[in-house]
Amino acid sequence: MKHFIYFSKDAVTSGKALSQNSLMRAGRMDIAIHSLIQGLFLSHDFRTDVKFHFVFYGMPDPPKHIEIQVKENTVIRKKDVGTLIKKILYKYKEGEKHEVFPGCFVEKKSFLKVVEELAPKGVPSVRGNINTEGIFILDKKGEDIRKAEIPKDCVFILGDQEGLPKKELKRLKKIAISVSVGGKVYFASQVVVIVNNELDYRGV
């Protein structure tokens, strides 16, 4: 399974906040949506081997972790992803990871916890007891993604227009490797396209 984790400090964390604001004013939900589309959609098809995670820290009820994987009976349309996110946020249930629609979950969980839970465990590693293999921070200054070994189970972490938060980044660097997709600063959604394309070329 391939995972993208998209972090946003400002994306709103309730269905009501999303309905009361335009996508841009809802903590740049438009950027989150573009990134998800590039993560999960193909022309006339879906990437069913990708889970897209949002971790939102905006008001009024942070943090919210939304996980979306397209399953056989998931109803998702490119023009309507905002409505889907709104419905998922509305259906949040305190104290549980709630499956709102097939493959679509919402829960309260911190950014680092989401990453740590996806980190493969049990295999000894040079960086503490978390296996760093397969966890990548997307960062312009990282090592060239074309030179990185990428296993079938892999996690790619990226930020919104503000990037990733410094404090969490320091912790993440202990369990993940930074990779770059080029010497320019790309839109988050463009980075997702490039990573998916790199994995497609490799048959990962």
Ligand SMILES: C[S@@+](CC[C@H](N)C(=O)[O-])C[C@H]1O[C@@H](n2cnc3c(N)ncnc32)[C@H](O)[C@@H]1O
């Ligand atoms: C629009 S960029 C964020 C720009 C923000 N001002 C910063 O300096 O991080 C959105 C995200 O895309 C990813 N990104 C952008 N350019 C990249 C590159 N060349 N290589 C790898 N990741 C990149 C990073 O994860 C970044 O947080």
